[in-house]
Amino acid sequence: xxxxxxxxxxxxxxxxxxxxxxxxxxxxxxxxxxxxxxxxxxxxxxxxxxxxxxxxxxxxxxxxxxxxxxxxxxxxxxxxxxxxxxxxxxxxxxxxxxxxxxxxxxxxxxxxxxxxxxxxxxxxxxxxxxxxxxxxxxxxxxxxxxxxxxxx
Numbered sequence: 001x002x003x004x005x006x007x008x009x010x011x012x013x014x015x016x017x018x019x020x021x022x023x024x025x026x027x028x029x030x031x032x033x034x035x036x037x038x039x040x041x042x043x044x045x046x047x048x049x050x051x052x053x054x055x056x057x058x059x060x061x062x063x064x065x066x067x068x069x070x071x072x073x074x075x076x077x078x079x080x081x082x083x084x085x086x087x088x089x090x091x092x093x094x095x096x097x098x099x100x101x102x103x104x105x106x107x108x109x110x111x112x113x114x115x116x117x118x119x120x121x122x123x124x125x126x127x128x129x130x131x132x133x134x135x136x137x138x139x140x141x142x143x144x145x146x147x148x149x150x151x152x
Contacts, residue, residue, distance in 0.1 A: 014050075015150040019043035022058075022145035027131070029061070029069055029139040034090035034130040036074070041144040042081040042128030047119035048150035057129055058111040058145045063098050065137030070095035072130055073146055075116065079124045088116070090130055098139070109143075115151060 020043065027037040036042070047053065059071040072095040078084030091114070098108040119125060129144040 015048050015152070016046040018147060018149040019045045020145070020147040022143070024143045027141040027144075029131050029133055029141055030137075032132055032134065032136060034070075034072065034074060034132045036082050036128045036130050037141060037144075040081050040128050041146055042126055043146060043148050044079045044081065044124060044126045045148045047121050047123050047125060048152075049121045050117075050151055051119045051121050052115060052117045052151035053119065054113055054115050054149045054151050055127055056111060056113045056147045056149075057096075058109075058143070059096055059129065059131070059141055060107070060109040060143040061096070061098055061131065061139060061141040062107040063100065063133070063137060063139040065133075065139070066100045067137035067139075068100050068134035069098040069139040069141075070132055070134060071141060071144070072096070073127050074130045075125060075127050077123070077125055079126065081126050082128050084126060087125075090132065097134075
């Protein structure tokens with residue numbers, strides 16, 4: 001992918017608009033597979049000329065049982081949220097994670113970001129927050145947000 005170097009002429013297609021979504025609906029979490037929950041919190045975006053984007057996500061969440069709860073995002077091709085070829089799912093290594101502590105002391109709030117590269121410039125993708133229990137049990141997600149910005 002071409003880099004946008006100093007002195008380059010930049011057009012609107014080189015740096016598409018940043019996309020953002022959020023929701024504060026309480027969502028019950030159960031199961032060990034990453035799911036989007038309802039309502040889905042996600043964005044549709046166009047890959048910039050560089051093929052690189054920054055994905056930022058945030059959540060406030062808490063396990064109700066003494067097991068880890070994770071919040072991450074899934075990346076797919078296409079313009080339908082939660083649909084298309086799955087390119088990235090959950091990302092254990094970069095998830096937000098609540099410790100295995102139930103009750104008020106287990107509530108966590110945090111944000112994370114990741115730079116993704118290798119996207120096809122001009123193609124459409126969708127990114128949706130997702131969550132799961134690591135080994136089983138239950139929890140609640142209280143708030144989620146996600147944003148995708150072009151990277152030069």
